[in-house]
Amino acid sequence: MFKPRSLILAVVASLAVAAAPPPAAPPRPYPLRYCPISGEELGSMGAPVVKIYEGREVRFCCKSCIKKFEAEAPEYWSQIDRDIADDQRMHFTLETCIVSGDALTTHGDPVEVVIDNRLVLVCSSECAEKLRRDPTTYGAALDAAIAESQRADYPLTVCPVSGERLGEQGAPVDIVFENRLVRLCSEKCVAKFQVNPRKFMLVLDAAYADAQRPTYPTDTCPVSGDKLGSQGEPVEIVAGDRLVRLCGDECLSEFRRDPARYLAALREPER
Secondary structure, three states, X not given: OOOOHHHHHHHHHHHHOOOOOOOOOOOOOOOOXXXXXXXXXXXXXXXXXXXXXXXXXXXXXXXXXXXXXXXXXXXXXXXXHHHHHHHHHHHOOOOEOOOOOOEOOOOOOOEEEEEOOEEEEEOOHHHHHHHHHOHHHHHHHHHHHHHHHHHOOOOOOEOOOOOOEOOEOXXXXXXXXXXXXXXXOOHHHHHHHHHOHHHHHXXXXXXXXXXXHHHOOOOEOOOOOOEOOEOEOOEEEEEOOEEEEEOXXXXXXXXXXXXXXXXXXXXXXXX
């Protein structure tokens, strides 16, 4: 499932030595569900207001929040980065540093960096600095590694935006959102996806859950160890490309703090 060192280094190298740099990609969509100023759910006051700051997108619930954000932008960006890390930590499924090709735990705990509205884990502060200096090359390599690792078990045969069968309009268009592969039927659907990514990620989550629930490897909660169902209906989430079943909301909070620990337990359940 995970990209080996040699392939990651090969991808990075091939991107770095390309004859001409690719055109600048549009910024990744703002991934949080709420306005960074008011805390209101985006869409609850009409269509979100989208702004781009130095190539990075942020969305507000209304125009009146923009002035306050711009007056204290560094503070709000720091909070946005913390929230993105908390949301996306469980979706980072690679175990190899995209910069060095080494295991993420080579030098201790991985270093977390938020680049263009997505969390990236690297193995050291030195790799974090290299990532910041060349986010385009390493970001493209990370997208390729994630797509490669998740494509085999991708659960949808239709486009989550149009509902059309993938491949009917040519090769599917693969994008990565929150470090998760999403396969769409055309570039037109990419634009529609970016307007409201979470709407379509729910479709993908449901497909992963339906595909993996029948063969889910354990009947206990990976956090508490309690039997699933002992505290009511299990809480289901999808972390990256894996269904996780928990016994309650308290365990969900704990899981989100240290997902790697509990995902490892699911990969190798106790016998």
